[in-house]
Amino acid sequence: MGYIREYYERIIRLQEKEWQFIASHFARRVFAKNEIITQVGETEQFLSFVETGIVRFYIPGDEQELTFDFCFDKEFTCAYPSFLTRTPSECALQALTETVAWRISYEDLQRVYAETQAGNYLGRFVSEKLFLAKSERELSLLKYTARERYLRLFSERPDILKFIPLKYVASYIGITPQGLSRIRRQIS
Known part of the structure; x- marks a missing residue:
């Protein structure tokens, strides 16, 4: 407690x-x-x-x-x-x-x-x-590309990248696991 x-x-x-x-x-x-x-x-x-x-x-x-x-x-x-x-x-x-x-x-x-x-x-x-977290999430999905959403995780929610399986990270940013693999290859 x-x-x-x-x-x-x-x-x-x-x-x-x-x-x-x-x-x-x-x-x-x-x-x-x-x-x-x-x-x-x-x-x-x-x-x-x-x-x-x-x-x-x-x-x-x-x-x-x-x-x-x-x-x-x-x-x-x-x-x-x-x-x-x-x-x-x-x-x-x-x-x-x-x-x-x-x-x-x-x-x-x-x-x-x-x-x-x-x-x-x-x-x-x-x-x-x-409420603010929900609003920020909705705006992120509307405003940024999948690549931008992924890159923003590094500064805004690094725990997601550190502890969450990639299949869930992909779904969270609104893409398939294959799409996330392409993004990760492009930025590495």
Whole structure:
């Protein structure tokens, strides 16, 4: 739980009483490598803070999966549209490595929002961060070529290139693995 507190305290100073109330609503869960965290069609019940591990967001398909995001250590994650709207998820979340997560249920998060000023502020901060990441991703897909998107990963998200299999990197930047191989040959 210390990592969550560190994350929060980079944003706002927590009173001990508020922290104890917030922390009491989180539960630790360990996901095995390749375990599905959230299935397509399942309503997301938890907002998770990834203590260690890597989570992949994808849309399963008959012929190919479409990977559209990753979450690394010390970040919050979930199938956020499903979590907010209480409707079935259109994407799946998978632990790419053994992943340790601290999870808070939708209902408990609502209690934290209602009963603590810090919780409300932190909830807004996390929501805004998730929205900005989604907006940046959409703009990247519209504005840059596949080659430019790949090159931008080196400065913007180097963990993707360091820890993620190339087949998922290719899908993430919107091309086939063969297309990514061509780009990598051209720039080497």
